[in-house]
Amino acid sequence: MSADKQERNARRALVGTVTGTKNAKTISVRVERMVMHPLYKKYMKRSSIYKAHDENSEAGLGDRVEIAETRRLSKTKCFRLVRIVAKARIPASTPSVAVLPEAEG
Secondary structure, eight states, X not given: OOHHHHHHHOOOEEEEEEEEOOSTTEEEEEEEEEEEOTTXXXXXXXXXXXXXXXXXXXXXXXXXXXXXXXXXXXXXXXXEEEEEEEOOOOOTTOOSSOOOOOOOO
């Protein structure tokens, strides 16, 4: 295997949290990193949002996923879903709107 081939296959892989699943076969993934402030030397949390291709729509909102760099798939999409690291811990039976009994009076 030549050095050029190895360089091409050494693509960037990131781990982040799914923040959006509304588009067909596309997920939005927020990747957080820690950077040091140049003056105060304290670490700050910075994040970037990447669009990733999810062929089978298997990732859900809040899931921890691994994405890998690939060829450009659309104007904003150049990552693909590799695997789901951890599913979100949101109960499926939780109602979105609470139903309250009617008050008399």
